[in-house]
Amino acid sequence: MSEIPEDLFEDEDEILFEHLSIKVDKGQSALRVDKFLSDKVANATRNKVQQAIDSGYVKVNDQKIKSNYKIKPGDVITLQLPHEPSHTEVIPEQLPLNIIYEDPYLLVVNKAAGMVVHPAHGNWTGTLVNGLVYYFNQLPEMPGNIGRPGLVHRIDKDTSGLLVIAKTEKAMTHLAKQFFDHSIERTYLALIWGEPQEDEGTVHAHVGRSFKNRKVMDTFPDGDFGKEAITHWKVLKYLRYVTLIQCHLETGRTHQIRAHMKYIGHPLFNDAVYGGDKIRKGTQFSKYKSFVHNCFELLPRQALHAKSLGFVHPTTGEKMYFEVDLPEDFKAVLDKWEGYVQSE
Known part of the structure; x- marks a missing residue:
């Protein structure tokens, strides 16, 4: 948190912009909010925090508080100031x-x-x-x-x-x-809708901003728009209506895997941006629909994990390689799909 100028503490009706938002951890013990913030945020003295609180710039659960307010687990603490954060300002x-x-x-x-x-x-x-x-x-x-x-x-x-x-x-x-x-080695694990006809393949199609929605990436297989994007994929496990695949990236475009998988008709499981948050394959039985929606709740995001990373160390020249396991939400959904397939 940067120093807060004294002249910012004047106009009660000014428009405020959020600079900081902290959700208090579940295990946090009762602690004065001024002490909590001065400990939590770099370069924020307790005196400056108290000034901001007294001026109404610090709120808890969208309510003004005093410096002696004791925070509770789940509280949302926000700092708002009359100027929008700059693009180069990192708190x-x-x-x-x-x-x-x-x-x-x-x-x-x-x-x-x-x-x-x-x-x-x-x-x-x-x-x-x-x-x-x-x-x-x-x-x-x-x-x-x-x-x-x-x-x-x-x-x-x-x-x-x-x-x-x-x-x-x-x-x-x-x-x-x-x-x-493109000498960096990167592999991703993804759960996609459907079962590809081949066990492996390559998607070579340009990726760029959609003309309809600038927040979404689109594919341009003719290469007339966007940037070159190459994704190699192979099947790790067929799970009837979904498939676990591994993707190796030659290029690293924004949303590359997500856009490429949608392009070949296999959007990522629960990818809300690219159509994977709807039931794309399977039966019409209510039991199946309930099962899929339970999986969506377990994994409330696209099923994509950057599993491995390999590169040459910039100083020693040593080849470095790192790999991490799937997170618990992804594992839980895989386990449920495997159980579902075996029970059918």
Whole structure:
């Protein structure tokens, strides 16, 4: 949290913009809100927090509070100020980071589903980058990528799995070139609707912004729009109405796997953006419909996980390789589908 200028504490009727939102953990003990925030947010002194509270800029559950308010599990604490966060302003936040490898030059993180990778419109706080700038004093930034320190690639909010973060400018340049040259090894696991006719295949179709909805990516097989995108896939397990596949990326376009799988008629299970959140295959029996909707509740996101990541270390030249298991929500749905198939 940056210093809050005194002249911001004047107009009661001004428009406020959210700069910070924290949901209190289930296991959090009772604690004064000013103490909680001064401990939680980097560079936020208790005095400054108290000033913000007194001026009505800090709310709990959308209600104004006093500095002696004691937070409870599940409380949502927000800080609002009269100016919109800038695109280069990254607020340090103490967030859980599942770091599976770290050295002086880089680290590898297993990102949980639901965490946005970097701040952007509508998601200024709670992102992986907010947690990273709290964890480190300084991270490098790529030219043209200001406000996203340490990042050389990203994965979607509701995709789980591996990301490599650069800690030095040399590491960032070296890793970025590997991504540009497509020499990074990345594999994903995905649960798709239907059973492909072949056991493996390659989708080679450009991916770019949809003309109808700029938030959605579309495929352009003739290559007349978008950027070249290549996804190699192979079947790991047929589960009658869905299939577990492994995807290897040659390119790394936004929503590449999700758009490519929709293009070949097998959208990702519970992918709301690309039509996978509806029953695409199966029976009309109410028991089956209930089963699928229970699976949707278990896995309330697209079934996509960045399982492995391989690259050359930017300083030592050593070949690095990392792999992580499926998260519990993905495992639970796979188990349910396997049980369903065996019971039929």
